[in-house]
Amino acid sequence: MNPYEPTAPTNEPVSTFNIDDPVLVQFDFNSDFWLQTLERYRSLSFANMVFRILRYAFLIMFLFMTITAGLVREQSSTFLFASCTVFLLFANPLKKWLLVRKFQKSPFCNQSFQITFTQEGKHSLSATQDSKSKWSAFTKMIRFEDGVLLMQGPGLCSWIPFSSIDGEDGAERPIQLLES
Numbered sequence: 381m382n383p384y385e386p387t388a389p390t391n392e393p394v395s396t397f398n399i400d401d402p403v404l405v406q407f408d409f410n411s412d413f414w415l416q417t418l419e420r421y422r423s424l425s426f427a428n429m430v431f432r433i434l435r436y437a438f439l440i441m442f443l444f445m446t447i448t449a450g451l452v453r454e455q456s457s458t459f460l461f462a463s464c465t466v467f468l469l470f471a472n473p474l475k476k477w478l479l480v481r482k483f484q485k486s487p488f489c490n491q492s493f494q495i496t497f498t499q500e501g502k503h504s505l506s507a508t509q510d511s512k513s514k515w516s517a518f519t520k521m522i523r524f525e526d527g528v529l530l531m532q533g534p535g536l537c538s539w540i541p542f543s544s545i546d547g548e549d550g551a552e553r554p555i556q557l558l559e560s
Contacts, residue, residue, distance in 0.1 A: 403497040407544040410490050411480040417539035418479065420529050424522065439468040495540070
């Protein structure tokens with residue numbers, strides 16, 4: 381099972397709480413958090429799944445072609461197919477490395493964020509940003525085992541891990557607030 385697949389909604393009873401109380405989320409926006417957000421977002425894309433399957437198919441094909449070209453002693457083809465195989469093996473770590481390098485130039489890199497969810501919407505606060513969004517700005521909420529992905533259109537999302545939520549209620553309060 382893919383750990384980044386959204387979980388099915390459950391009909392478990394939840395504790396009662398005052399929905400008027402704000403929910404406070406605090407986290408450090410570092411490169412690991414950024415990569416985790418991107419992995420959750422990309423796990424929702426059908427095209428990403430197809431690309432992953434094609435990458436593994438080409439990897440197997442190039443590996444087979446490298447072995448075949450090596451057996452018939454075709455050195456230039458062996459080198460070409462081996463290069464393609466190595467590139468496909470290291471494409472994911474290379475992509476993550478490039479994303480981290482690009483993120484380190486961002487003004488939001490390694491900042492502490494405080495997000496407050498209220499009945500009116502979401503309030504984000506950091507050293508470089510103070511923004512408020514009403515609930516009507518959010519188009520979708522996708523629940524995972526360890527957090528919630530809030531979508532604000534096709535390319536903008538906010539990852540809220542349950543481990544960063546203050547209080548004893550854990551994940552129950554923000555889920556109730558977001559679903560209301």
